[in-house]
Amino acid sequence: MIKLECSRTDLLEEIEILRSKLNRQSDFTGSETMRISMELDKLILIVMKENG
Structure with missing residues (x-):
C-alpha cells in the first residue's frame, strides 16, 4: 500500500525496489x-505530481 506521507527519497527508493x-x-x-x-x-505518478 502506498503511503502518501512518505518522503521523496522513500518514494524513489520504493520505485527502484519495485523496478x-x-x-x-x-x-x-x-x-x-x-x-x-x-x-x-502509482508511485511514479505521485513523484511526477510533486515535481509539478
Whole structure:
C-alpha cells in the first residue's frame, strides 16, 4: 500500500525496489507482475505530481 506521507527519497527508493522486482518476473502476464506494475505506476505518478 502506498503511503502518501512518505518522503521523496522513500518514494524513489520504493520505485527502484519495485523496478528490480518487476525485472525479475518471468511471467509478464501474471497477477503478481501486474500488481507490481500498477504499484510502480502509482508511485511514479505521485513523484511526477510533486515535481509539478
